[in-house]
Amino acid sequence: MANSRYEYVRNRELPDPLLPNAYFVVRIDGRGFHKFSKHYDFAKPNDLNALNLLNAAATAVMRQLPDIVLGYGVSDEYSFLFRRRTELFDRRASKIVTTVVSTFTAAYTFLWPQYFPDRPLVAEMLPTFDGRAVVYCTKKEIRDYFSWRQVDCHINNLYNTTFHALMDKGGMSNTDAEARLSGTVAADKNEILFSQFGINYNNEPEIFKKGNVAFRDLKKLVEGEEQPENLKLEDMNLDKEFSSKNAKAKARRRIQKAEIVVQHVDIIQDYFWNERAPWILA
Numbered sequence: 001m002a003n004s005r006y007e008y009v010r011n012r013e014l015p016d017p018l019l020p021n022a023y024f025v026v027r028i029d030g031r032g033f034h035k036f037s038k039h040y041d042f043a044k045p046n047d048l049n050a051l052n053l054l055n056a057a058a059t060a061v062m063r064q065l066p067d068i069v070l071g072y073g074v075s076d077e078y079s080f081l082f083r084r085r086t087e088l089f090d091r092r093a094s095k096i097v098t099t100v101v102s103t104f105t106a107a108y109t110f111l112w113p114q115y116f117p118d119r120p121l122v123a124e125m126l127p128t129f130d131g132r133a134v135v136y137c138t139k140k141e142i143r144d145y146f147s148w149r150q151v152d153c154h155i156n157n158l159y160n161t162t163f164h165a166l167m168d169k170g171g172m173s174n175t176d177a178e179a180r181l182s183g184t185v186a187a188d189k190n191e192i193l194f195s196q197f198g199i200n201y202n203n204e205p206e207i208f209k210k211g212n213v214a215f216r217d218l219k220k221l222v223e224g225e226e227q228p229e230n231l232k233l234e235d236m237n238l239d240k241e242f243s244s245k246n247a248k249a250k251a252r253r254r255i256q257k258a259e260i261v262v263q264h265v266d267i268i269q270d271y272f273w274n275e276r277a278p279w280i281l282a
C-alpha cells in the first residue's frame with residue numbers, strides 16, 4: 001500500500017504476543033448453547049450426534065493448524081494445546097484465537113447437515129463460538145489444565161445423568177429433581193442412579209464420562225503411508241532439538257501424515273502422557 005496521511009492509525013493497533021516459548025491453550029465455547037441445543041432438539045443430557053459434530057469440527061481445526069498438538073472437548077467447548085515454540089502468526093493472540101474460532105465455526109456449520117440431516121440450520125439460530133488464549137509456563141500446569149476440564153466433564157455428566165434419570169424415569173419435575181440433588185456428593189448420585197433406576201454409572205458410555213481427546217496418532221498414518229520402523233515417539237516433538245535439519249523435516253512429515261484420532265480416555269493419570277502420546281509434553 002502507498003503511504004498516505006491516514007497511515008498513522010495503524011500504530012493504534014497494539015501488539016498482543018503470547019509469552020514466547022510458553023505453552024498456551026485456546027479454548028472455544030458455544031454461545032448460548034443451552035438455547036441452541038433446545039432449538040435443535042439435542043438429546044438430553046448427551047446428544048451423541050452433537051458430540052460427533054464437535055469432534056469433526058475440532059479435527060478440521062487441527063488439520064488446518066498443525067501446531068496444535070492436543071484437543072480436549074466436552075459439551076459445547078474445545079480446548080486446543082499449541083506446541084510450546086510455535087511461531088504461528090508471530091504468536092499474536094488475537095490472530096490465533098480468531099483463526100481458531102472462525103475455523104471451528106466454519107467447519108461446524110459446514111458439517112452440520114452430515115450430523116443433523118433432518119434439522120437444517122436456520123438463520124436466526126446459527127452456531128457461534130467465543131475463544132480465549134491462556135498461557136501456561138510449565139508441564140504441570142498443562143496437566144492440571146486438562147485435568148480440570150476432565151474433572152469438570154465428570155462432575156457435570158454425573159449430575160446431568162442423575163438429574164435426567166430423576167425426571168425421565170422417576171417422573172420428577174425439573175424443580176423437584178434439582179431440589180433432590182442439592183447438597184448431594186458424587187457417592188449420593190451414584191447411589192440414586194443404582195438403587196432407584198438400576199443404572200451403574202461406571203457402565204455409562206466413555207464418551208460421556210471422559211469427554212473427547214483429539215491428537216495425532218503417530219503410529220497410525222493416513223492411508224497409503226508406510227508404517228515407520230523404530231519410531232521413537234518421545235522424539236516426535238518439534239520443539240525438541242533435532243540431530244539435523246533432515247531429521248526435523250522427517251519428523252514434521254510424519255506428524256503431517258499422522259491420522260487425527262479422538263479417544264475417550266483418562267488424561268488425569270500419567271498413562272496417556274507417558275505411554276500413549278509421550279511426544280505431546282516431551
Ligand code: ATP
Nearest residue numbers: 030031032033034037042045046047050051075076
Ligand atoms: P454461554 O454462552 O455463556 O457459554 P451456554 O448456554 O452455551 O452459555 P454453557 O455453560 O456453555 O452455556 O453450556 C452449554 C450447554 O449446551 C449445556 O449446558 C447443554 O445444555 C448444552 N449442550 C451442549 N452440548 C450438548 C450435547 N452434546 N447434548 C446435549 N446438550 C448439550
Ligand code: ATP
Nearest residue numbers: 001064088089090092094095096098099100102103
Ligand atoms: P492473510 O492470511 O495474511 O490475510 P490473504 O491471502 O488473505 O493472507 P490479504 O492481504 O488479506 O491476503 O488479501 C486478500 C486477498 O484476497 C486479496 O489480495 C485478493 O487477492 C483476494 N480477494 C479478496 N477479496 C476479493 C474480491 N472481492 N475479489 C477478488 N479478489 C479478492
Ligand code: MG
Nearest residue numbers: 029030031130
Ligand atoms: Mg461460556
Ligand code: MG
Nearest residue numbers: 029030031033
Ligand atoms: Mg457455551
Ligand code: MG
Nearest residue numbers: 029075076077
Ligand atoms: Mg460450555
Ligand code: MG
Nearest residue numbers: 095098099102
Ligand atoms: Mg486475509
